[in-house]
Amino acid sequence: MTTISPRETLDRAIEDILKRVLNQGSMVEDSLRNAVAALKHQNTDEAKLIYDKDREINKRHFEIEEDVITLIATQQPMARDLRLLAAILEVTTELERMGDYAKGIARITVRIGKDELPKSIDQIPPMADVCIDMLHKALQAFAERDAQSARLIPDQDDQVDAYYNRIYRDLMDQMIANPSTVDQANHLLWAAHNLERVADRVTNVCERIVFVVTGEILEMDRTDDEWFSDEPW
Numbered sequence: 001m002t003t004i005s006p007r008e009t010l011d012r013a014i015e016d017i018l019k020r021v022l023n024q025g026s027m028v029e030d031s032l033r034n035a036v037a038a039l040k041h042q043n044t045d046e047a048k049l050i051y052d053k054d055r056e057i058n059k060r061h062f063e064i065e066e067d068v069i070t071l072i073a074t075q076q077p078m079a080r081d082l083r084l085l086a087a088i089l090e091v092t093t094e095l096e097r098m099g100d101y102a103k104g105i106a107r108i109t110v111r112i113g114k115d116e117l118p119k120s121i122d123q124i125p126p127m128a129d130v131c132i133d134m135l136h137k138a139l140q141a142f143a144e145r146d147a148q149s150a151r152l153i154p155d156q157d158d159q160v161d162a163y164y165n166r167i168y169r170d171l172m173d174q175m176i177a178n179p180s181t182v183d184q185a186n187h188l189l190w191a192a193h194n195l196e197r198v199a200d201r202v203t204n205v206c207e208r209i210v211f212v213v214t215g216e217i218l219e220m221d222r223t224d225d226e227w228f229s230d231e232p233w
Helices: 006-041 044-075 079-112 119-144 147-177 179-214
Strands: none
Touching: 006 044, 006 079, 006 119, 006 179, 044 079, 079 119, 079 179, 119 147, 119 179, 147 179
């Protein structure tokens, strides 16, 4: 009978948790993609499903957090293990927040309903595509402990910012020209802002990847809180 060493037990436990983080990340990718599609097509039924899906993302986050803390308390991980476990705690939290941004976009879709959307809606899907691409690459870099890729991913944030600035200017012009569109324009601006925050959260994930691989703590960007609070619709 083969005996599994404590080192092997710890490695397997960490890899299992890491796989669950990556699965959580895939769920967030899907939620963001579906939230933007629901907004574009004004599909309130799909939007409400995304809101419900966020509960599962949150559940995954809390389970991962609990298991990491238990592992630290019971398995006496080494310094390199602690770096990875600390990064996992940070990444799962960032993913949970990104899920909130998808939920915020879903809430916007419900609030807008079938009212006519501003033309700037055409800029939202390609902006989301860049954010989701950043997230997908960051998750892959995390799985592979690829610090070099993690350093490059935040460069795409410039594209996201360019989309946001274009949407902002267009919506400001529209509101000035036609004040009756203020409510809808504000809703769309909130949606764009949530996507902009996703890109910033991905940058935070990239910082954690570099930390895991090199031990270097660097700040690639700064984040603030999500515009939409978590009150029920």
